[in-house]
Amino acid sequence: MTKSGERPKQRQRKGLWSPEEDQKLKSFILSHGHACWTTVPILSGLQRNGKSCRLRWINYLRPGLKRGTFSAEEEETILTLHSSLGNKWSRIAKYLPGRTDNEIKNYWHSYLKKRWLKSQPQHKTQRSDLLTESSSSLLSCGKRNPETETLDHVISFQKFAEKPSSSSPSQESNRNMITNNINNLPKLFFSEWISSTNPYIDYSSAFTDSKHINQSQDQIDEEELIMINNNYSSLEDVMLRTEFLQPDHHEYANYYSSGDFFINSNQNYF
DNA sequence: AAAGGTTGCAACCGCTGGTCT
């Protein structure tokens, strides 16, 4: 202990996580939860800071994460949501089960933005100055400034607006898809569901605090919904699709609050 | 085969807002 009574600061590791560290963190959180992230490294014996542990869990270790390439549907969802929400990656992630905000952000910067630029040679006329002069900094994730930020939104908006309607299923066909295929849905394990991103339930708090479990639809940002519905009809498709993937969240929430969650998530994944 | 360039992604940093004391 120091004079002030604090613990002497342990040298904290940085950089890539080793498999041993991953295992320590994973088993600690699965058996104890994470009431307070700053205590997690101390209690689990990791030489990392709490922030780093939190990030590693959310972006990599959390059960139910999808890995690998984004599907065409996911791409469309990102483009659609980005066009109305901007760089609100965590909000966008809420509609992409199993994807993290970090993953979506990286995907946008490394692929989607470029794909759009490639497919839009005609824009050289109107916005050639902006696109040619700042595209290099854009593509290299240049420093934040109002101009590039605005351009981000312009890019994603135009991309969405110019998409042929055939590639974006109508609300009608989407509903049909739901009714036709509801029985063919893959069943989610609860751990998958709780780890996937449900727009109606703040599962991250729920994980350690069961009082949040019964939060329901009113938790959605109403302004967000209004904006989405006013601007783009296919954004409703996004919402439907998301709900479609996670139809039984209330039932699962009750299941979680019953305390069986950890047992089953352990069985399913470890 | 090797050097240099590019890409993708994991992780860090700094800021913000909420909660607690």
Next chain:
DNA sequence: CAGACCAGCGGTTGCAACCTT
């Protein structure tokens, strides 16, 4: 009410893998 603490978010960086010359 103010300050401390914490979680969450978005921007940025570092580096390994891959590609090109």
